[in-house]
Amino acid sequence: MARRLLGLIRKEFAQIFRDRALVIILLWAFTAAIYTSGHGHSAEVTNMPAAVYDLSRSAASREFLSRLQPPYFKTVAYLDAESDIERWLDSGKASLVIVIPPDFERRLHGAGQAQIQVITDGTLAMPATVSIAYVAAISGRFSLAVLEQRAAASGIMLSNLPGIDERLRVTFNPNMLSSWFAGLLELLNMFTMVSLLLTAANFVREKEHGTIEQLLVSPARPVEIFLAKIIPTVVLVLALSSLSFLLVLVPVFHVPIRGSLLLFYSVAALYVFAMTSMGIAIAVVARNISQAVMLMILILQPMVFLSGAWNPPEAMSRWMRWFSVLSPLRYFIDFGYGVILKGNGLSLVAWDIAGIVVLGSVLFGFSLVWFERTLR
Numbered sequence: 001m002a003r004r005l006l007g008l009i010r011k012e013f014a015q016i017f018r019d020r021a022l023v024i025i026l027l028w029a030f031t032a033a034i035y036t037s038g039h040g041h042s043a044e045v046t047n048m049p050a051a052v053y054d055l056s057r058s059a060a061s062r063e064f065l066s067r068l069q070p071p072y073f074k075t076v077a078y079l080d081a082e083s084d085i086e087r088w089l090d091s092g093k094a095s096l097v098i099v100i101p102p103d104f105e106r107r108l109h110g111a112g113q114a115q116i117q118v119i120t121d122g123t124l125a126m127p128a129t130v131s132i133a134y135v136a137a138i139s140g141r142f143s144l145a146v147l148e149q150r151a152a153a154s155g156i157m158l159s160n161l162p163g164i165d166e167r168l169r170v171t172f173n174p175n176m177l178s179s180w181f182a183g184l185l186e187l188l189n190m191f192t193m194v195s196l197l198l199t200a201a202n203f204v205r206e207k208e209h210g211t212i213e214q215l216l217v218s219p220a221r222p223v224e225i226f227l228a229k230i231i232p233t234v235v236l237v238l239a240l241s242s243l244s245f246l247l248v249l250v251p252v253f254h255v256p257i258r259g260s261l262l263l264f265y266s267v268a269a270l271y272v273f274a275m276t277s278m279g280i281a282i283a284v285v286a287r288n289i290s291q292a293v294m295l296m297i298l299i300l301q302p303m304v305f306l307s308g309a310w311n312p313p314e315a316m317s318r319w320m321r322w323f324s325v326l327s328p329l330r331y332f333i334d335f336g337y338g339v340i341l342k343g344n345g346l347s348l349v350a351w352d353i354a355g356i357v358v359l360g361s362v363l364f365g366f367s368l369v370w371f372e373r374t375l376r
Helices: 002-018 020-030 032-040 059-065 083-091 104-109 125-153 178-209 212-216 222-249 261-285 289-305 318-324 328-340 350-375
Strands: 048-054 073-078 096-100 117-120
Touching: 002 020, 002 178, 002 222, 020 032, 020 178, 020 222, 032 178, 032 222, 048 059, 048 083, 048 125, 059 096, 059 104, 059 125, 083 096, 096 125, 117 125, 178 222, 178 261, 178 289, 178 328, 222 261, 222 350, 261 289, 261 328, 261 350, 289 328, 328 350
Parallel strands: 048 073, 048 096
Antiparallel strands: 096 117
C-alpha cells in the first residue's frame, strides 16, 4: 500500500508542477496577494476630502478648522453657498462637509453652546462612520481647550478639579496596525481557497481528460487514490504559507509570531486536510472546472461571512450564530489569531482545535464515502 500511495503522490506533484500557470498562481496567492491585502485594506481614514461652509468667518471658527489637519482630513474647498454642499457631495469631490453657523463665536464665548453640522457621504459606511468619530474627537478636544482658557481667566485650575483619567491599553496590536489584521486574515483565507481550488481543479481535470478511468483499473484502492489527492495539497499549502511569513508578514508588515509555529502548522495541516476533502466532494459533483468554481463560490461566501472575521458572532442574529458553528473557517481564524498574535497555548485554543477536528472528520468521512460510491 505504501509503495502504491507514494507512486500516486509523486504523480500528483508532477502534475501540479507541470502546470506553470498554476504554480505562478500559487506563488502569487501566498505572497503578492497577501502584500496587496495588507497595504490595500485599512480600517483608518486618511486624507478624507472635506469641504467647509463657514458662515461665521471668525477667529473661533478658523481656530476650530485649523484642527482638521492631515493625515485624517484634507480640506479641498471653502464653499460660498448652501447649494454647493449637495453639488460637492454628489460629484464625489468631497466626502465630508462641515457647516459652521453664523453665531458660532458668539455662542462659544457666550452663555449658549456652539454647534457645528457635519454632512457626510454615507455610500461607504465605514469611512463615513470613522470620519464622524474623528470630527467628534476633534470637537471634544477643542471644547476642552476653550474650557481651560475660561477657567484660567477665572483663576481656576482644571487639574485641581475631580475628573476621570482615561488610559487606554491596547493589547496584542498596540499600534492598531490594520496590516497585521488584513495580512494574517488573507493568509488564513488562502489556506481555505487554495486547498479547495487545487484539489478540485486537479480532480476535475482528470475527469475531463479521462485519466480517472486509468486509476480505476489500477491496483490502487479508492482510499489510496483519495489520500494521494489530499496529501500533496497539504504539503504545498503548508510550504507556501511559510513563504508568506518569511517574505511578507514578518519582514514587510512586522507581524510578531508570539505563539508556537509547531502548534500552528500542526492544526493548519488538519484544517487543510479537511478543506481538501471538501474540494474532492465538490469535484465529484462537478462535471467541469466551471461548475467546480461556481460550487466553491457558493460554499466560500457563507463560510467567510459566518467566520467572524469582519463581524463577530456576538453581533450576528441568533440563527446566524448557530450556522456559524458549522463554518470551519470560524475556528481556524480564531485559532490563527490566538496563536500568532496572542501567543495562546494549547489549553486556550482547545475549543477551536476540537471544532476543526470534528468538522474535518465529518468532511473527510462524507467525501470518502461519496468518492468510493462514484468510483463504483
